[in-house]
Amino acid sequence: MIRIRERTTTLGSLVxxxxxxxxxxxxxxxVFHFPLLRRFAAGEFRQSFIDRRxxxxxxxxxxxxxxxxFAQKMQxxxxxxxxxxxxxxxFAAGHIPGAQAVPLDEVQRPEKxxxxxxxxxxxxxxxxxxxxxxxxxxxxxxxxxxAKLIHxxxxxxxxxxxxxxxxWSAAGLPEERRP
Amino acid sequence: MIRRRWLxxxxxxxxxxxxxxxxxxxxxxxxxxxxxxxxxxxxxxGLAFLMAIVLPWVEVISGAFLIIGVFxxxxxxxxxxxxxxxIGLVGLALARGIDTSCGCxxxxxxxxxxxxxxxxxxxxxxxxxxxxTRPARHNP
Numbered sequence: 001m002i003r004i005r006e007r008t009t010t011l012g013s014l015v016x017x018x019x020x021x022x023x024x025x026x027x028x029x030x031v032f033h034f035p036l037l038r039r040f041a042a043g044e045f046r047q048s049f050i051d052r053r054x055x056x057x058x059x060x061x062x063x064x065x066x067x068x069x070f071a072q073k074m075q076x077x078x079x080x081x082x083x084x085x086x087x088x089x090x091f092a093a094g095h096i097p098g099a100q101a102v103p104l105d106e107v108q109r110p111e112k113x114x115x116x117x118x119x120x121x122x123x124x125x126x127x128x129x130x131x132x133x134x135x136x137x138x139x140x141x142x143x144x145x146x147a148k149l150i151h152x153x154x155x156x157x158x159x160x161x162x163x164x165x166x167x168w169s170a171a172g173l174p175e176e177r178r179p
Numbered sequence: 180m181i182r183r184r185w186l187x188x189x190x191x192x193x194x195x196x197x198x199x200x201x202x203x204x205x206x207x208x209x210x211x212x213x214x215x216x217x218x219x220x221x222x223x224x225g226l227a228f229l230m231a232i233v234l235p236w237v238e239v240i241s242g243a244f245l246i247i248g249v250f251x252x253x254x255x256x257x258x259x260x261x262x263x264x265x266i267g268l269v270g271l272a273l274a275r276g277i278d279t280s281c282g283c284x285x286x287x288x289x290x291x292x293x294x295x296x297x298x299x300x301x302x303x304x305x306x307x308x309x310x311x312t313r314p315a316r317h318n319p
Binding site for chain 1: 206209210211213214217218220224227228231232233234235236237240241244250252253254256257278279280290
């Protein structure tokens with residue numbers, strides 16, 4: 001009986017300790033990051049965790065806006081560039097016509113970059129002023145990461161098509177299958 | 180007995196040190212950590228943000244408490260639970276073919292791969308050893 005009571009007491013003190021640490025963590029987190037919490041409460045960071053002050057040139061666009069930009073591109077706007085951040089295989093299986101493949105997994109892990117003329121990606125896009133980056137859509141995050149890298153390179157108009165490839169292809173819009 | 184005490188202290192230093200370091204790097208850039216959590220495609224957006232605000236502090240506090248000996252076993256329990264969660268999360272990401280940075284050390288993070296699971300498993304063994312080792316009784 002005494003042993004059972006001892007164990008219950010031990011377990012109780014363990015749980016109380018855990019609760020105290022988590023409680024302290026919540027308090028310190030709330031105090032230390034109060035400005036960030038206020039910005040979140042005001043509606044910032046609802047779409048992504050991109051800091052608008054740091055990445056002022058990045059914004060999210062809808063399918064309609066992407067279609068408009070695509071139409072501009074088709075009419076010969078050379079300053080517009082579509083960038084596909086998915087893997088080589090996904091890109092080869094289908095992409096927005098004229099898009100350039102910049103697979104994020106290869107950007108982040110250069111050892112994965114394969115030699116060959118079919119995907120000569122770089123993060124330099126001569127002549128490009130507006131860059132539209134997309135990935136698979138849904139919960140994919142590679143377009144956000146790539147957009148930040150491109151922005152860091154000095155490009156100040158980077159748009160993320162959050163619907164991505166799945167929304168584009170589901171809408172029956174033009175596709176290109178060769179690399 | 181003395182050797183065991185020193186070994187336990189070494190475990191506390193290693194696990195506590197890793198958690199303080201990991202938490203401090205994340206505190207420095209909570210948005211990057213929130214994005215790392217989101218990359219696992221498990222947690223909803225708002226929860227990922229709140230986790231990024233609180234979790235690094237919980238890591239730092241439990242790591243510090245483990246080293247200085249305040250709430251020592253509670254810290255070991257909490258760290259064990261966190262490590263089990265991390266292992267599960269990385270395992271899930273690998274099973275779903277998600278190739279992402281682990282987010283465990285802020286901007287110094289490595290890939291979420293099998294070697295990371297092994298590292299976490301070693302830390303888990305250390306933490307569980309601290310948790311389940313009863314303090315030596317002093318006989319008068």
